[in-house]
Amino acid sequence: MVTTEDVYGALRAVMDPELGSDVVDLGMVTHVDIDGGDVEVGIALTIAECPMRGQIDAETNRKVGAIPGVERVKVVTTAMTKRQRSELMETARLRARERAQPTRVPTQTRVLAIASGKGGVGKSTTTVNVAAAIADLGFRVGVLDADIWGFSIPRMLGTTDRIEADEAALMIPVEAQGLQVVSTGLITEDEGTALMWRGLMLSKALEQFLTQVKWADDLDYLLIDMPPGTGDIQMALSRLLPQAEMVVVTTPQQTAQRVAVRVADMARRSHMPIIGVVENMSTFVCDHGEEYALFGSGGGQQLADELAVPLVGSIPLDTALVSGGDDGVPPAHHSPDSPSGLEYRRTAAELVKLVPPLEDETCVGRMAKLLESL
Ligand SMILES: Nc1ncnc2c1ncn2[C@@H]1O[C@H](COP(=O)(O)OP(=O)(O)OP(=O)(O)O)[C@@H](O)[C@H]1O
Ligand SMILES: [Mg+2]
CATH class of the missing domain: 3.30.300.130 (Fe-S cluster assembly (FSCA))
Incomplete structure (x- = not known):
């Protein structure tokens, strides 16, 4: 009803x-x-x-x-x-x-929360690579790491820079791979700040990032790497940024129906519309270019059908994504013609078509x- x-x-x-x-x-x-x-x-x-x-x-x-x-x-x-x-x-x-x-997120910024029904499916990998691919289309893109304790964005973007504050005590995002980046991993770890952050509730930390960060005025897209689970952060995000929309990442072997129920419930509780599904680790492409569906296939399309949204991309299993994640070089930006690079570019173009810049x-x-x- x-x-x-x-x-x-x-x-x-x-x-x-x-x-x-x-x-x-x-x-x-x-x-x-x-x-x-x-x-x-x-x-x-x-x-x-x-x-x-x-x-x-x-x-x-x-x-x-x-x-x-x-x-x-x-x-x-x-x-x-x-x-x-x-x-x-x-x-x-x-x-x-x-x-x-x-919040200090400009009102014309499109906010995409990259979420999943389960941990470890590749949310963070998807976030940095899709962000890099959207930026390569010519847009100004920010990445917010909402995984407050389990942050992985700084490593994946290869930055050890620290977030500085301006004279008004606002945090200035770090620039990495052409993206504006904010993560707890980029906060100076002197004792005072570490204590302050430890004392903050998770949702409070997110609030700080949205209200105390000076994002670029011309930010077209803000991608938010969501932590695993369906808890506080999701609710806080939709309360603070009602314009946020969700992109769901799944793997081919996940039972679409079960994921769909969890994700749809999360979307409903937070009033966050789901705009599309990204299937990750779809096929394995070996060095000779042959593809193997190691984890089965069709899970992404099934989930998209369950949720009645489009499947916006199927990212192959690619060892360059593992090494790229460890070395801070997202393949979407550095090897755009590799199998995963191509698919990230297609995914970025689909998302920009679905949620055009305002x-x-x-x-x-x-x-x-x-x-x-x-
Ligand atoms: N398409 C892919 N091909 C190969 N490896 C991948 C792919 N996608 C992700 N990985 C690897 O899988 C691991 C988990 O990915 P990632 O950290 O992006 O998942 P996550 O959903 O953000 O996890 P968490 O729920 O813990 O935040 C990483 O080591 C990453 O390099
Ligand atoms: Mg992650």
Whole structure:
């Protein structure tokens, strides 16, 4: 049964990047009608020819459509009255003032949480390689290691640099392999900070990373390497970054049904839409180019079918990924024409197609920025 609450939860993930908040908060949702698997959502736009119309329409479709049980989504757009519009600008102004607190992740940044139903399936490997491949397409990409104690991102990206603070005591991400990187592994380990971090709850540590890090203003994508499990961090993430969407990593031999139940449950509890599945360790490619399905095949597609999302990539078993992970040279960036490199490039392109970069350079956006600077 799809509930109104489910739909509003999903709509909270639809951002108006120009106004820097979600469509529910901005009072743009006029109605939600549910009839079994059919959902109709009314959205009032600031102006009928709003340049964001297509984007908001597509986002609403995608995010409401990702709710388990929803079969069809109809978005009905109308234009706001003058009065509604001035109320909306008032809310936008208020949010602009408050925004410094909630998170420092720019509102136009696409946030992809790389998660799985089980540990050790290759989340971290997928995160760094997909991030590198998206960056190679010309986007500004950040990687946040949300595996607070089990961090592996610094090693995989080959960096031992330390995160520095600027004069406002904000953390400046480390630059590695063309990516902005933040991880507990990059925090100075003097006694004071180590103690401070040890004292922080896991979800608090994540909160620090989202509120105290000065990410690049032009960050297009932020990939978050999730820790194994389905606990606190997932919930904290969706609370702090309602625009986050989930990419699920699985291996061919995992029982799709069992993983699907866990992952769907996690997505539902955190209102995080699932956008696609990446199958990892799909086939083994030997040096002669022959492929062997060591772990069976089809698990990724089955999981994607169970979750009703696309399979966005099938990464082969590749020893270059193991050595690359240990030596800090992601094959997606350093050997883009290797079997895994090619597949990471395809995966990156699929993800960018599914979640295109958000535009925020239109009239209302400039107006909102102007308000912010007052
Ligand atoms: N496609 C692949 N081919 C070969 N080795 C791989 C592949 N993907 C991951 N690995 C190796 O498998 C191991 C586990 O991968 P990784 O650390 O990325 O998993 P994880 O899901 O992040 O684990 P955890 O749940 O512990 O965070 C690593 O040693 C990594 O190098
Ligand atoms: Mg990991």
